[in-house]
Amino acid sequence: MKITLFWHRRDLRLHDNAGLAAALQSGYPVVPLFIYDREILDLLPSRRDARVTFIYDQVERLGQETAQAGGNFLAFYGRPLGVFEQLLTQYEVAAIYTNEDYEPYAAERDTAVAALAQRHSATFQALKDQVIFAKNELLGKSGKPARTFGSYRKAWLEKLQDSDLQPHPSKELFTAERLARLPEAPARPTLAAMGFEEFRQEVPANELPAEALVRNYHLTRNTPGRVDSSTRRSVHLRFGTLSVRELMRQAQALNPKLLAELIWRDYFMMLLWHYPITATESFEPRLRQVPYRNNEAEFTAWCEGRTGYPLVDAGMRELNATGYLPNRARIAAAGFLVKHLLIDWRWGDRYFADKLLDYDMSQNVGNWQWMAGIGVVAAPWFRVYSPQSQLESYDPDYTYVKRWVPEFGTATYPAPIVDHKFARQRAIDTLRAAYRAAAE
Ligand SMILES: Cc1cc2nc3c(=O)[nH]c(=O)nc-3n(C[C@H](O)[C@H](O)[C@H](O)COP(=O)(O)OP(=O)(O)OC[C@H]3O[C@@H](n4cnc5c(N)ncnc54)[C@H](O)[C@@H]3O)c2cc1C
Known part of the structure; x- marks a missing residue:
């Protein structure tokens, strides 16, 4: 047969x-x-x-x-x-x-x-x-991937046809007549036989998010204190337990901001395929020599959520406890590591890779390099967010911080590991020098 x-x-x-x-x-x-x-x-x-x-x-x-x-x-x-x-x-x-x-x-x-x-x-x-447009399907005029998300998104939206988001009839075709029955099918391995322990972390159901959440997404996505601030479907997109087409159709109908975030996902997957070297190296070759400080004690404090900056610490503690952290906390934590502490983005990328339930190489590398200012698409190197201002903007009543850092506001909470103003200037001076050297 x-x-x-x-x-x-x-x-x-x-x-x-x-x-x-x-x-x-x-x-x-x-x-x-x-x-x-x-x-x-x-x-x-x-x-x-x-x-x-x-x-x-x-x-x-x-x-x-x-x-x-x-x-x-x-x-x-x-x-x-x-x-x-x-x-x-x-x-x-x-x-x-x-x-x-x-x-x-x-x-x-x-x-x-x-x-x-x-x-x-x-x-x-x-x-x-797992994406809508892959590989060479959506390149810029130069024949290479666009270097700004804005131009990629515009081209993506222009190219999109209804058929791109239509479901494939796999479930409908999955019938006994089309499946093989093997006389002696081998048993599937158990977790224990593979040497792994059972370890379950909470994940949302693998179904579309509630309509109300999607409608309000642009208003709530930056409030990490709310458990329903975003869709939390990243883990299902990572393992394909949800089809990206069905989530895209919902976003297309209800919320363009959510659709834009999903387009970021397509973009980073395309970028990694084009530039596999970025899995371990900065995209920009001349910026592979940034003199990161790589202080191990400071890195440990960051990993354990003991930097004295509450939004960063809350994020890292949530990550350690649950395998998830909201995008806003990812940005705060990553920015603090690469800018305030001047630690190599790859240390943070590796730590997230070990901990995130939704870890995806293309998304993680793309976002870390963007934060560090050394990616195909990069935030300006001189942008150094203040963790305190971020806290005031995104968690003004400390809901998120109090949930994950119960000792916040007491004498046991550590003092800031580094002064923001000082660290900001140090990051700008270091990166300016690296950019100047790269331009020579
Ligand atoms: C430093 C850093 C590392 C990250 N690492 C990963 C990773 O390993 N895996 C991962 O899936 N996402 C990663 N992200 C992107 C983003 O933070 C998560 O996708 C999002 O927080 C997951 O929560 P959600 O499903 O509720 O997202 P929502 O806000 O509900 O967004 C819906 C979906 O859009 C996509 N999306 C949203 N934001 C982004 C973004 N910034 N970049 C690319 N796609 C996005 C995701 O597929 C997400 O599930 C990272 C972001 C940063 C700043």
């Missing part, structure tokens, strides 16, 4: 899934699968990782949904090339379908899997699913 394999990665859902819909129309019965990739998992600093448990729960849900529909869902713990070598030898595979992934490791991995498939006379098809 010839079969088609469908490889889930960042698309852990049956509905509105471009690659899955295409696989189900390939003419061969489909076996969906997931690989717990040791190339990624072995690098995690802890065996107690909420993202791994989240993925595990979704894979088990997909397993149940596939069984109910009359098929087999496979899951493996290993390295993709080894897993596919085994599958391509064991079964008569006509094609491997999947959805595109734009991270540097993923692009390399997929090229290798496509070559392996070809050696076994199978085709490898990757479809666009």
Whole structure:
């Protein structure tokens, strides 16, 4: 029996899934699968990782949904090339379908899997699913990605057709006739068998946010004290438990500001695909020599939320406790690290990568480089936000701060780790010198 394999990665859902819909129309019965990739998992600093448990729960849900529909869902713990070598030898595979992934490791991995498939006379098809426009679909007049978000967004909105946001009929096609029933399907690995502990952090339901929240989004998004200040759907977009098209349709109908934020997401994914070097290096080569101070004690104080700046500390404590922090607190924390403390943006990027439930390389790198003023798209290097003014603007009655920093206002709360005025001037002097040297 010839079969088609469908490889889930960042698309852990049956509905509105471009690659899955295409696989189900390939003419061969489909076996969906997931690989717990040791190339990624072995690098995690802890065996107690909420993202791994989240993925595990979704894979088990997909397993149940596939069984109910009359098929087999496979899951493996290993390295993709080894897993596919085994599958391509064991079964008569006509094609491997999947959805595109734009991270540097993923692009390399997929090229290798496509070559392996070809050696076994199978085709490898990757479809666009997690963004609206990918790769070279939306370049500037120079033939390169736009360097300002404003021009990217304008071009994005001009190019958008209704069909770009239409759902793919994967759920409708997911029926017993189109699914393969394997005589001996291997058992899926458990978390314990992979050496991970169960660790669940709270996430919102994987459904569209309430209409009222979306309507008010532009008014509430900068108030971290409100739990419903923003959609909190980033984790679902990260793992594809929600389709970006459905959230975009809702935003398009109800709130242009939310649509603009989602366009940022497309933009950063495109930028990482074009400039994979930015995963670890500043975009601007001449700005790779900024003399960061990299004081380890100050970095530890930042990580633990003990800087003496309440908005920064509240954010870092929320991150440590929940795996989430609101955008405004991300901006305050990141700006403080790279400007006030003059610590390399990569230290902060790494810390967020270890802690954020919604961690996404393209979004994290893009935003950190923007904050540090050294990215493809960058905030002005001389902009050094005052954490105190930010607090007064965004958390004027200290709701957020009191929730996460209960000792705020008492003698036990630390004094500021550095004086704002002094740190601001130091950042400006250092970055001005770096920019001047870069221009020579
Ligand atoms: C230093 C820093 C690091 C960040 N790291 C990540 C990360 O690893 N993963 C991640 O998903 N987001 C990251 N962001 C972007 C943003 O903070 C989060 O997407 C957002 O806070 C998630 O909450 P939400 O879903 O309620 O967002 P909402 O405000 O409800 O926005 C809806 C969606 O729009 C997108 N979006 C919103 N703001 C941004 C933004 N600034 N850039 C790109 N997309 C955006 C997200 O997909 C988000 O889920 C980072 C921002 C900063 C400043």
